[in-house]
Amino acid sequence: MTGPPNTLVAESPPVQIAFRLDLDDGREEATLHVDGQRVVLVRGVYSECVTIKFGLAPGVRVSGLCRFLLRSTRPELELYVTPIQIDPERPAMPVAYPAAYSIYLAKKQGAFATLGLIEDTSALNDGALDDGQFLEQCVQADDEREAMFLDALRRVRRGLCVAVFDGTDRIQHMFWRYLEADHPARNGSDSAHRNAIEAHYRRCDDLVGRVVRQCDDGKTLLFVISDHGFKSFRRCVDLNRWLIDEGYMVVKADASGDKNLVDVDWSQTRAFAIGLAGIYLNVRDREAGGIVEPGAEADALRDALCERLTGLKDTNGDVAVNRAYNARKTYHGPYSGDGPDVIVGYSGGYRVSWDTAVGRVSEVVFTDNTKAWSGDHCIDPKLVPGVMFCNRRVRSDGPRLMDIGPTAMEMFGVAVPASMDGRPMAVADGEGRFREQVAAA
Numbered sequence: 001m002t003g004p005p006n007t008l009v010a011e012s013p014p015v016q017i018a019f020r021l022d023l024d025d026g027r028e029e030a031t032l033h034v035d036g037q038r039v040v041l042v043r044g045v046y047s048e049c050v051t052i053k054f055g056l057a058p059g060v061r062v063s064g065l066c067r068f069l070l071r072s073t074r075p076e077l078e079l080y081v082t083p084i085q086i087d088p089e090r091p092a093m094p095v096a097y098p099a100a101y102s103i104y105l106a107k108k109q110g111a112f113a114t115l116g117l118i119e120d121t122s123a124l125n126d127g128a129l130d131d132g133q134f135l136e137q138c139v140q141a142d143d144e145r146e147a148m149f150l151d152a153l154r155r156v157r158r159g160l161c162v163a164v165f166d167g168t169d170r171i172q173h174m175f176w177r178y179l180e181a182d183h184p185a186r187n188g189s190d191s192a193h194r195n196a197i198e199a200h201y202r203r204c205d206d207l208v209g210r211v212v213r214q215c216d217d218g219k220t221l222l223f224v225i226s227d228h229g230f231k232s233f234r235r236c237v238d239l240n241r242w243l244i245d246e247g248y249m250v251v252k253a254d255a256s257g258d259k260n261l262v263d264v265d266w267s268q269t270r271a272f273a274i275g276l277a278g279i280y281l282n283v284r285d286r287e288a289g290g291i292v293e294p295g296a297e298a299d300a301l302r303d304a305l306c307e308r309l310t311g312l313k314d315t316n317g318d319v320a321v322n323r324a325y326n327a328r329k330t331y332h333g334p335y336s337g338d339g340p341d342v343i344v345g346y347s348g349g350y351r352v353s354w355d356t357a358v359g360r361v362s363e364v365v366f367t368d369n370t371k372a373w374s375g376d377h378c379i380d381p382k383l384v385p386g387v388m389f390c391n392r393r394v395r396s397d398g399p400r401l402m403d404i405g406p407t408a409m410e411m412f413g414v415a416v417p418a419s420m421d422g423r424p425m426a427v428a429d430g431e432g433r434f435r436e437q438v439a440a441a
Contacts, residue, residue: 001081003015004084015062025073028073034052041079042070043073046140047067049065049066049067049110050065064085065084065114066083066084067082068081086114087111088102088112119137120137131193135196138167142165145166149161153214165207173376174373175193176197176374176375180232185371212391225388225401229384230375230377231349233369233376236353236354237312238364238365241365242365245365249270250265253265259360270291270292273352274356275352276351278327278340278343281298298341303326309324318347322379322380323382324345345381354369392428394426406422406423411427
């Protein structure tokens with residue numbers, strides 16, 4: 001098994017540890033021997049969290065955490081291992097604040113996942129997990145998060161308590177294909193989990209109901225919010241291929257086979273795309289091989305790209321790009337120059353291609369999305385608004401996600417800095433009265 005990089009050795013090679021798997025052909029079970037531990041694995045059942053200690057140097061060990069899943073014993077052995085994560089009870093680096101909080105949680109509720117993206121979407125995309133096994137990961141993650149949240153809610157008598165639940169996001173990403181009979185990722189297949197999205201929302205609704213009852217004391221203000229909605233992801237848009245076709249990017253003459261940004265002729269390239277958000281200009285003194293002059297030339301190029309991309313049509317006639325945004329005109333502040341120069345707001349059903357996201361270039365602009373990752377929200381934000389619920393009356397002309405922070409600050413009597421974009425929303429008190437009504441009384 002491959003563990004973390006060993007930073008105590010030159011070039012930081014990954015640490016490895018041997019394991020042995022003994023098969024029991026008669027019972028579809030196997031016994032795993034790793035790091036002095038014996039773990040019995042039953043086919044199709046996730047193990048409990050297993051702690052593995054990797055040796056970095058004599059007397060120096062780092063603790064990691066993972067689960068095992070015996071997927072098959074015949075005709076071929078299939079063993080899935082979750083990514084090895086930081087052990088919250090013995091963290092190699094802080095995963096909580098204060099640092100001891102993860103130790104408290106682990107001792108109270110047992111080991112829990114600490115990876116940023118706990119649910120292994122890539123494994124489902126690649127067929128290393130099936131639908132049911134992926135859903136079980138989502139439920140495990142939500143169970144752990146729920147235990148943390150309810151404990152914090154019980155302990156916080158006065159102040160702020162915040163929890164984030166990712167399951168609705170992950171499940172919509174991976175199971176949207178079952179909402180559309182003709183989705184390219186469905187391939188005519190059916191699934192016992194075709195109602196996974198609705199089922200998970202019902203699960204979340206049950207949690208919200210329990211929390212609402214717990215907060216029904218006339219003193220506790222409860223917000224339930226999401227940062228975005230969801231749409232189908234049926235078609236991929238290769239921005240780099242579009243830039244080549246439109247003359248904004250040039251590939252080296254001797255480039256062959258699969259192409260990526262290494263194959264780009266930067267001396268003739270004015271724009272390129274990488275990541276999920278949009279397009280970067282090849283600006284002089286900002287990029288290593290920049291040729292676009294900052295200032296008027298860059299401004300004009302941003303505007304030209306926005307104009308040409310807005311309303312871009314697929315080969316089937318559908319509009320793929322709802323609107324392209326000039327980031328320098330849309331965003332303001334000290335970090336506004338760190339992101340893409342052009343933000344591409346796709347129409348529903350479209351998203352940047354998988355190749356563009358990692359800096360590759362394919363041969364055509366538009367292709368079907370056939371991955372299990374079949375729903376998305378990296379499109380025009382106007383098409384995927386979030387939602388907000390509150391246990392008190394809220395008076396606001398179009399509440400926004402950025403208003404939540406200033407609203408919380410005002411509730412606690414903290415002055416809202418002028419640099420913040422959001423504004424406090426008017427929230428009624430426990431008796432249903434707004435501030436001016438209380439003052440008038």
